[in-house]
Amino acid sequence: MTAQNGSESDLLRRLPPVRGRLTANAPIGPMTWFRVGGPAEALFRPADTEDLAAFLAALPPDIPVTVIGVGSNLLVRDGGIPGIVIRLGRGFVDIVPGRGQVETGAGALDLNVALTAAEAGIAGLEFLSGIPGTVGGGFRTNAGAYGTEFKDALISADALDRRGQLHTVTPAEMGLS
Incomplete structure (x- = not known):
């Protein structure tokens, strides 16, 4: 420490x-x-x-x-x-484009995710360019821009609970619908 x-x-x-x-x-x-x-x-x-x-x-x-x-x-x-x-x-800002989707850390800036997706030819994340902040905050608040919200683009998220347990959750499981 x-x-x-x-x-x-x-x-x-x-x-x-x-x-x-x-x-x-x-x-x-x-x-x-x-x-x-x-x-x-x-x-x-x-x-x-x-x-x-x-x-x-x-x-x-x-x-x-x-x-x-x-x-x-x-x-x-x-x-x-x-x-x-x-x-x-x-330790939370990696952005890894894959086959038609992007895996990213919660600390990654929304704009950087949008740019990385565009460079990789991945559509559907353009709305992130209009949202200030990080992926984690955007997911937590279901941020949106240009008619699209996080719940519309997110497949799942790995999240830690208050006890340090890792859970994979969908937008619906987070109450984003």
């Missing part, structure tokens, strides 16, 4: 070990497009899916968890965000 930003907080002492980065009292405002808002009590940037799954599995259940993307549609109150804020980074 890498602890940054001053002395370890009480919260950091309760957290499981990680390979990614943990930061106490991390400023979140600068991570949002509006550039306003208070700090996260603790910010976790997991190294990869395995790091995130292990962290969630060992995280005490009373600690609140908030997941953010690149902050394109996020306002943070001046008082900040209690508990753990998880921000996906480099």
